[in-house]
Amino acid sequence: MRKRTTTALRERLAEPGILVKPGAFNAMSGRIIEAAGFPIMGLSGYSVSASLLGKPDVGLITLDEMVTTTRYITAATSVPLLADGDTGYGNAINAMRTTQEFIRAGAAGMHIEDQVAPKRCGHVAGKEIIPIEEAVGKYAACAHVRDEMDPDFLLIARTDARGVEGGSVDEVIRRANAYVEAGADMIFPEGLITEEEVARVCREVNAPIHYNRTGVSPFLNKQRLEELGVAIVSNASGALRAATRGMWDYMEGFAAEDVAYALRFLEETKDHPTGNMHEFVGFPEIRKLEETYLPKEDVIARYANSLGYKP
């Protein structure tokens, strides 16, 4: 039997070295992240909102949509997945259900932030945060569910205190330590703006740090972040950006040149791992399963006497 991903993640975090966490948004992106060799992946709320809904990350996505997407990805991969739990989709009671649902869906951990709901992307202006007392209650509630259901589930408290009106690193550190006190396993200080700030937060917060290298936060390399003491570095929307650019270029070319573009694309992709798309997505494996569990001669005859790609 496979080890629970929560336990695998805890063991991995106990080893030295920073973990890079690309953001998945559906099963295929998750499978490609796994194949590339990443030790963990995120489920990016930003990317799910953009891909599934076609809308920006302003708290439109629901718990149900995130949990369903989590389930698709965890069913298709075995790398620990850290889910984006936004604000927990309401107050402390909603956050408890959020924790329970993500654990049941197979996530290895999640982060919940101290923004006012509906939230918005951590690197877009206009954020507001809830009072520290309310946020502490939320994390204590999540920790309670974690301890009951699976103590290995990683509870990450994200604070957006740096970027709000009147925000400061002092406030980030004050809140972070209060959240750790309430039961958070790791702190995600969103929107730090200098290397100095990252260094200070790593020194003064009593828990490992999750860093999001995007937007207003400096693009420090892996080695530097490791030296500063960061445990996990997120690259939340990189995969979404790549897929978007790929589809944009394809659609633009195809709209302009029609089949000439489609043929050129196939030719250029001929030797690419995704070039033989039917094989890439797993038809050969289906045929093997059919021959194992369906009447075999029937399956063989079916493939022999019909047209198309023969796996």
Added chain:
Amino acid sequence: MSGLQNGAAKVKASTAMRRLVEGTETFVRPGCHDALSARIAEAAGFKAIAMSGYAVSVSLLGKPDVGLITLTETVRMCRYICNAVDIPVMVDADTGYGNVINVMRTVDEIINAGAGGLFIEDQVDPKRCGHVAGKRLVSIEEAAGKIRAADKVRRELDPDVILMARTDGRGAMGGSFQESLDRAKAYADAGADIIFPEGLTSADEIAAMVDALDVPISYNRTGVSPMLSLAELEQLGVRMVANAIGAFRASSRALWDHLGEAEGPPAQIAPQARLERFLQAESQE
């Protein structure tokens, strides 16, 4: 989500789709698999799009198109896509997810989710991608009954919705061009507005199909079917042209390249080993 829509007041999706199908121009409907891919196709200027069952299965589930996707998943994705674009969407309804009674519910759900049209095929359930071997057909009588039932529901809910009958009669076990033609005629008689003869293998077959039918046809330029130019298809009299998984291919290639080159994995894995790892992960399930 009115108010969050990009455009102003617009023609109903079904009416817009009907105008295209009943018009004289050959039009292309690229396939999409989520709201983002749909929005990108719309921005590129296409007048209609399709929701591809193949691309939804592989993107959402990470699994091949062998009838694993459920009606619920199809309807949910249909709603996301229809909420995100102003152009009409043709929805791939596979076999209708069961028998004729299931078909009736399927048509109801897909119309209520905002589709401009939908297509139902005559394969045995669970189905598979039209360009992968191993397909089997239900009897022509059973399939025509499905189209009749779908037509009834469509007329009750919104007569403008385009009902397209797909026949896999060309490439399935025991299939032939003649089988495909006989089925196309029967489905048009049963109420289909347009026929999608999947897997034709030559321009001559396309021409013969167009000549024999009183309704227009949709052509899927992939796999065993020749990659003819739009001008050639226009010449042959094809009305609707699919490009089901082009966007999905582009997205997969881009993801593969981006993640393979990204800083992060403890050790760089050679492309071939990555592919083996990818396929291996699939076979563990």
